[in-house]
Amino acid sequence: MRAYAQQDHGHDHHHDGADGRHGCGRCAESATERAERLCQERGLQFTPLRRDVLAVVAAEGRPLGAYDIAERMSGQGRRVAAVSVYRALDFLTEQGLVHRISSRNAFVSCEHDHGDGASLVFLICRSCGGIDEMTAPAVESALDATLAQAGFTPTSRILEVEGECGSCRERRRREG
Amino acid sequence: MRAYAQQDHGHDHHHDGADGRHGCGRCAESATERAERLCQERGLQFTPLRRDVLAVVAAEGRPLGAYDIAERMSGQGRRVAAVSVYRALDFLTEQGLVHRISSRNAFVSCEHDHGDGASLVFLICRSCGGIDEMTAPAVESALDATLAQAGFTPTSRILEVEGECGSCRERRRREG
DNA sequence: TCGGGCCATGTTACAGTGTATCAGCCGCAC
DNA sequence: GTGCGGCTGATACACTGTAACATGGCCCGA
Numbered sequence: 395m396r397a398y399a400q401q402d403h404g405h406d407h408h409h410d411g412a413d414g415r416h417g418c419g420r421c422a423e424s425a426t427e428r429a430e431r432l433c434q435e436r437g438l439q440f441t442p443l444r445r446d447v448l449a450v451v452a453a454e455g456r457p458l459g460a461y462d463i464a465e466r467m468s469g470q471g472r473r474v475a476a477v478s479v480y481r482a483l484d485f486l487t488e489q490g491l492v493h494r495i496s497s498r499n500a501f502v503s504c505e506h507d508h509g510d511g512a513s514l515v516f517l518i519c520r521s522c523g524g525i526d527e528m529t530a531p532a533v534e535s536a537l538d539a540t541l542a543q544a545g546f547t548p549t550s551r552i553l554e555v556e557g558e559c560g561s562c563r564e565r566r567r568r569e570g
Numbered sequence: 571m572r573a574y575a576q577q578d579h580g581h582d583h584h585h586d587g588a589d590g591r592h593g594c595g596r597c598a599e600s601a602t603e604r605a606e607r608l609c610q611e612r613g614l615q616f617t618p619l620r621r622d623v624l625a626v627v628a629a630e631g632r633p634l635g636a637y638d639i640a641e642r643m644s645g646q647g648r649r650v651a652a653v654s655v656y657r658a659l660d661f662l663t664e665q666g667l668v669h670r671i672s673s674r675n676a677f678v679s680c681e682h683d684h685g686d687g688a689s690l691v692f693l694i695c696r697s698c699g700g701i702d703e704m705t706a707p708a709v710e711s712a713l714d715a716t717l718a719q720a721g722f723t724p725t726s727r728i729l730e731v732e733g734e735c736g737s738c739r740e741r742r743r744r745e746g
Numbered sequence: 747t748c749g750g751g752c753c754a755t756g757t758t759a760c761a762g763t764g765t766a767t768c769a770g771c772c773g774c775a776c
Numbered sequence: 777g778t779g780c781g782g783c784t785g786a787t788a789c790a791c792t793g794t795a796a797c798a799t800g801g802c803c804c805g806a
Contacts, residue, residue, distance in 0.1 A: 441754065461791070478755060480793070485754095496672040497728050499763090499792060515713070517722050530716045536708040537691070537731070544704065545736030546693050552673050554728040555713070560721030617783070637762070654784065656764065675763060675792090749806085756799075763792065770785080776778085 425452035425503050429491050438489070443474075447482040448503060451492055456523045457500030493527065497554050502527070513537075513551040521562035601628035601679050605667050614665070619650075623658040624679060627668055632699045633676030669703065673730050678703070689713070689727040697738035 426445050433440035450466050451458055458466075460479045467474040483501055486492035492501050495516060502516075502525050513534050517526045533553070541548050558566075602621050609616035626642050627634055634642075636655045643650040659677055662668035668677050671692060678692075678701050689710050693702045709729070717724050734742075 439754075443755070459792075473756095475756070475758095476792085477757080477794080481755080496730070515716065517717070517720065519722075520725065526720075528716070528720065530713065532712040533709060533716055536712045537706065537729075540691065540704070540706040540709055541693070541731060541733075544693065544702075545739070546695075546731065546733055547739055548731045548733035549696065550732045552728060552730040552732075553713075554672070555717060555722065555724045556726045556728075557717075557722055557724035563721070563723055615783075619784070635763080649785095651784095651786070652763085653765080653786080657784080747806100749804105751802100751804090753802085754800090757797085759795085759797105761792100761794075763790100765790075766788085768786090768788105771783085773780105773782090775780085 425449070425491070425505065428507075429486075429489075432489065432491070436489070438485075443478060444482045444485055446474075447479055448486055448491060451486075451501055452503035452505075455502075456525055457495045457498045457502050457518070459498075459500050463501075495525065495554060496552050497556070513553060516554045517559065518554060518556050519559035519562055520556055521558050521566070524559060526559070601625065601667070601681065604683075605662075605665075608665065608667070612665070614661075619654060620658045620661055622650075623655055624662055624667060627662075627677055628679035628681075631678075632701050633671045633674045633678050633694070635674075635676050639677075671701065671730060672728050673732070689729060692730045693735065694730060694732050695735035695738055696732055697734050697742070700735060702735070 426449050429445070429448055430440050446467055447463055450463050460483060461476050463483075464474045464476045464479045467479070483492060483494075487494055487501070491504055493504050493514065493516070494501055495518065498518070504527065506514075506527060506529070512529050514527045515530045515533060517528065519525070530553075537551065538548075602625050605621070605624055606616050622643055623639060626639050636659060637652050639659075640650050640652045640655045643655070659668060659670075663670055663677075667680055669680050669690065669692070670677055671694065674694070680703065682690075682703060682705070688705050690703045691706045691709060693704065695701070706729075713727065714724075
C-alpha cells in the first residue's frame with residue numbers, strides 16, 4: 395500500500411508488514427507540521443489535543459476508531475476521553491486534515507494537499523487493513539455528469555472501495 | 571426523488587412530500603413478491619421475519635435504522651428484537667434485496683434488478699431524507715480503470731452522495 | 747480592572763449501533 | 777427416532793456517537 399499513492403508524502407516506505415501497520419514517527423511529524431502551518435494560515439488553534447490526535451492517526455497509517463485513539467493517548471497519568479477525541483476529530487475533519495471512513499467508523503489522516511472540493515477515493519485493503527486515498531478526476535467527472543443528469547446537487551461524496559492491495563496480492567501469490 | 575431512477579419500479583409515484591416519506595403498500599408488496607420469487611429460484615427461505623423486514627424497509631422509501639425497523643414491527647403483542655432484524659438484514663443484503671447506507675448506518679430496499687456485480691450510486695437528499703439508487707456505468711468503468719492502475723483488486727464499492735434532489739431544489743426555488 | 751463572551755476541554759450520562767452466545771424450535775435426511 | 781443444520785428468541789455486552797453542563801483560559805470593551 396501507499397506504493398501507488400498518486401502524491402507521495404516525502405519518504406518512501408510501506409506500511410504493509412505482515413503485522414499490519416506500525417507507528418511511524420515520521421508520518422506523524424510531517425502531518426502535524428503541515429497542520430500547524432495550515433491552522434496558522436487560517437487563524438485557527440492547533441491545540442495540543444488536536445496535535446496529539448492527529449499524530450496518533452498519522453502514525454498509524456490505517457483507519458483508527460475514536461476509542462482506539464483515546465486509548466493510545468491515555469496512560470501515564472493522562473486520561474483522554476473519547477468525547478474529546480471526537481471533538482478534535484471534528485475539527486481535523488473540517489479542516490481536511492483527517493478523513494472519516496464511513497464503512498469502518500474510523501479515521502485516517504490525510505496525507506495529500508488536495509484542494510477543498512476534490513472528492514477522494516479510499517482504497518481499503520481487507521488483508522493488511524491499510525488504506526490509501528487517491529484523487530480520481532475521471533471518476534469525479536463521470537460522477538458529476540451522472541448527478542447533473544439526475545438533477546441532483548451534491549454537497550459531499552463518499553467513495554470507498556474494499557479489496558486487496560497490490561502488495562498483499564503479490565505476497566499472497568508468492569506465498570501460495 | 572425517484573423521478574430520475576434509471577429503472578422505474580412499476581408505478582409512478584414520488585415519495586417526496588413535505589413530510590418526507592410515507593409508507594407505501596405497493597412498494598412493499600412488489601418488493602416482497604420479487605424477493606419471494608428470487609429466494610425460490612435460489613433455494614433459500616423467505617421467512618415471515620425476512621418478508622416483514624423487507625416490507626417495512628420497502629414501504630418506507632428512505633434509509634431506516636435497524637432499531638427503527640424493529641420498532642415498527644413491534645406492537646400488538648409482537649416484539650421483534652433488533653438482533654433478529656440484523657439477521658434478516660444480513661440475509662437480505664447478501665441477496666441484494668436491501669442495501670446498507672454506510673454514511674447513515676441505515677438500510678434501504680433495492681428496487682432494481684441490477685446484476686450481481688453492478689456497483690450502485692446512492693443519492694441521499696439532505697432536505698427530504700429520500701434516497702435513490704442508480705447504476706452509473708461511466709462512473710464504474712472510470713473507477714475500475716483507476717483501481718486497475720493502482721493495482722488494487724476491488725471486492726466491494728461504496729458510493730454515496732449527499733446533496734439536494736431535484737424535487738427539493740425545485741420546491742425550494744419556488745417557495746423562495 | 748472588572749465583567750462578559752467565546753473557545754477548548756473535562757466529565758458524566760445516555761442514546762444509538764452492532765455482535766457474541768446460548769437455547770429452543772422445526773424440517774429434513776439418515 | 778436421532779442427529780443435523782438453519783431460523784428465531786433472548787440476554788448480555790461491546791462499540792460508536794452525542795447531549796448537557798462545568799471549568800478554565802483568552803481577548804475585548806466598558
